[in-house]
Amino acid sequence: MKRFFLLSLLLFPLLLSAEYRLIAGKRPHSAIDRLHFKSVADQRRIPQNPAYYARQLKPISRTKELSYDRRYNAAYFSPWKRGYRIDEPREELLWMIPFVEKHPIYDSRKKRIPARIWKSWIRNARMEKLGSVGTRAISVHPTNLRAFPTDTPAYRDPWKNTEGFPFDYFQHSELHINVPLYLSHTSRDGRWAYVQAAHAGGWVHVRDIALVNDRFVKAFETGRYFITVKDNLWLMNGRRRVGLIKLSTIFPMDRSGRRLLTASRGPKGVALLQRIKPPSRRLAAPKPLPFTPRNVAKIAREFYGEPYGWGGKMMTRDCSATTRDFFAVFGIFLQRNSAKQAKAGHSTWIKGLPKARKKAAILRKALPFRSMLYVPGHITLYLGQYHGEPVVMHTYWGVRLKDWSKYPLCRTVITTTEPGKELKNIREKSELINTLQKIITF
Numbered sequence: 001m002k003r004f005f006l007l008s009l010l011l012f013p014l015l016l017s018a019e020y021r022l023i024a025g026k027r028p029h030s031a032i033d034r035l036h037f038k039s040v041a042d043q044r045r046i047p048q049n050p051a052y053y054a055r056q057l058k059p060i061s062r063t064k065e066l067s068y069d070r071r072y073n074a075a076y077f078s079p080w081k082r083g084y085r086i087d088e089p090r091e092e093l094l095w096m097i098p099f100v101e102k103h104p105i106y107d108s109r110k111k112r113i114p115a116r117i118w119k120s121w122i123r124n125a126r127m128e129k130l131g132s133v134g135t136r137a138i139s140v141h142p143t144n145l146r147a148f149p150t151d152t153p154a155y156r157d158p159w160k161n162t163e164g165f166p167f168d169y170f171q172h173s174e175l176h177i178n179v180p181l182y183l184s185h186t187s188r189d190g191r192w193a194y195v196q197a198a199h200a201g202g203w204v205h206v207r208d209i210a211l212v213n214d215r216f217v218k219a220f221e222t223g224r225y226f227i228t229v230k231d232n233l234w235l236m237n238g239r240r241r242v243g244l245i246k247l248s249t250i251f252p253m254d255r256s257g258r259r260l261l262t263a264s265r266g267p268k269g270v271a272l273l274q275r276i277k278p279p280s281r282r283l284a285a286p287k288p289l290p291f292t293p294r295n296v297a298k299i300a301r302e303f304y305g306e307p308y309g310w311g312g313k314m315m316t317r318d319c320s321a322t323t324r325d326f327f328a329v330f331g332i333f334l335q336r337n338s339a340k341q342a343k344a345g346h347s348t349w350i351k352g353l354p355k356a357r358k359k360a361a362i363l364r365k366a367l368p369f370r371s372m373l374y375v376p377g378h379i380t381l382y383l384g385q386y387h388g389e390p391v392v393m394h395t396y397w398g399v400r401l402k403d404w405s406k407y408p409l410c411r412t413v414i415t416t417t418e419p420g421k422e423l424k425n426i427r428e429k430s431e432l433i434n435t436l437q438k439i440i441t442f
Contacts, residue, residue: 019259019274020235020274020276020277021279022228022245022276023234023236023283024233024234024283025233025244026232027231028244031166032309035165035166035308037411039409040407040413040419040420040423042415042418042419042420043413046389046415046416047414048414050383051293053297053384053386054296056368057293057368057369057370059292060370060442065288065290065331066288068288068331068442069288071333072328072331072333073223076179076198076250077180077198077221078198079180080217085134086182086184086201093127093130096148096169099169103156106155106158107152107153107154110155113152118148121148121149122148124150124187124188124189125187126185126188129184133184136180136183136211136212137180137193137211138179138216138271139178139197139208140210141177141208142174142176142177142246143204143208143209144171144173144204144311145172145173145175145195145197145200145202146170147169147170147171147203148170148203149192149203152170153165153171154169160405161398161406166309166310168310168311168313171310172200172201172311173200173202173312173321175200175208176245177242177245177263178249178251178262178263179197179198180197180212181195183209184196193205195209199324199333199336200336210263210264210265210266210269210270211269219255220273222253222261224252224257224286225252225286226250226252226260227248227287227288227329228248228251229247230284231302231303231306232245232246232315233245233279237274247325248326251276251284258278260275260277261274261276262274287331288329295329295330299326300381303317304393304413304414305413306395306412308395308396308409308411308412309321317412318395319395320337322393322412323341323379323381324336332442338374338377338378342379342438344440345372345440347438347441348441350362350437351436358433359433362382363388365441368382368383369381371439372440373390373417373436373439374436375435375436375437378396379394381393381394386416389416391416392414392416394415395412396409396411396412396415397409399420399426399431400427400430402427403425415432417436418433
């Protein structure tokens with residue numbers, strides 16, 4: 001298998017073909033848009049336009065912005081570096097095997113998935129072959145990173161609003177187009193590849209990636225990059241839609257400075273370069289975007305009201321995808337989940353503080369649009385203050401109630417650190433302000 005991949009890279013050269021283009025669009029309507037959601041008083045009582053809070057911004061110097069951006073690029077392209085290896089602990093790479101062995105899982109029809117099925121996924125994954133191909137690749141379509149080589153979702157308890165749709169345990173992350181990848185190995189049936197991106201790893205359809213060689217890498221890593229600043233664009237090849245392009249997708253500027261570049265899948269699965277006519281700066285802009293009040297408000301507004309999608313399911317976002325994509329535009333790299341994001345930047349611990357002291361610490365230490373507030377399992381973007389109350393934007397499933405269910409918000413919302421405090425059946429110990437542990441600042 002490895003010989004086949006390497007031979008393919010040698011036989012098929014880098015090609016440039018017809019010009020692609022980026023246009024404004026909309027995310028296709030899906031089951032995630034039919035989620036039942038409610039609202040809390042904060043959504044009526046405090047300003048819901050990020051521009052209100054952007055006036056409180058303390059800018060980042062351009063020198064610091066460019067320093068962050070150099071580190072971003074180094075991380076982003078790291079899967080292509082010589083000698084790259086997956087260094088995740090074995091228990092993290094293989095977490096899904098003991099998970100399915102210990103817990104019943106259900107599919108989208110609320111039918112329990114039998115052992116013979118998940119055992120076939122384990123056999124197909126061939127995790128004992130980790131690193132056996134060990135070559136470079138790139139994503140050529142927006143796609144999903146999966147825990148197993150299957151599109152079948154896995155729900156813990158589809159009858160609970162915290163364990164059913166959209167909480168697919170096999171959904172690791174959504175993968176933008178043009179993401180550099182380390183290809184570890186393929187599945188037994190040859191339809192899936194286990195890949196590692198800088199921010200996350202998992203299984204992808206082979207059709208959604210392509211192999212790259214030194215010539216491609218040299219042409220792609222130009223040192224000048226555009227990043228999408230508008231969500232839900234369409235990449236078009238003539239009249240054909242190549243894929244939905246999410247905010248924070250990266251496109252290199254070619255060496256001439258006249259065209260952007262994107263990857264496509266050519267013969268034998270080898271990557272080709274396609275040229276893109278530079279779009280309006282309203283859609284994509286040189287990276288990093290200057291960290292100004294106008295820009296942070298514009299980018300934050302793109303996320304507002306978006307449905308909650310666990311692991312980027314159905315081309316939406318969860319809490320950590322929102323923070324990751326927001327900061328990416330400004331050249332700040334974050335990994336996939338909230339626990340790893342909480343290790344970035346400068347940390348200030350607020351765990352265990354009484355409510356009033358915790359709010360005071362947030363107002364004193366956190367910086368608008370430059371800080372995240374973290375609780376295990378959830379992360380928010382700090383926007384600033386309104387009448388002495390800390391305000392955050394977060395992609396939030398809902399408020400914990402006394403019966404342990406959740407009052408569903410299921411959207412990216414702007415709230416105080418006490419969303420839903422007016423609810424009579426709220427579980428006070430689980431309120432956001434009472435569970436927040438850390439401020440992370442850039």
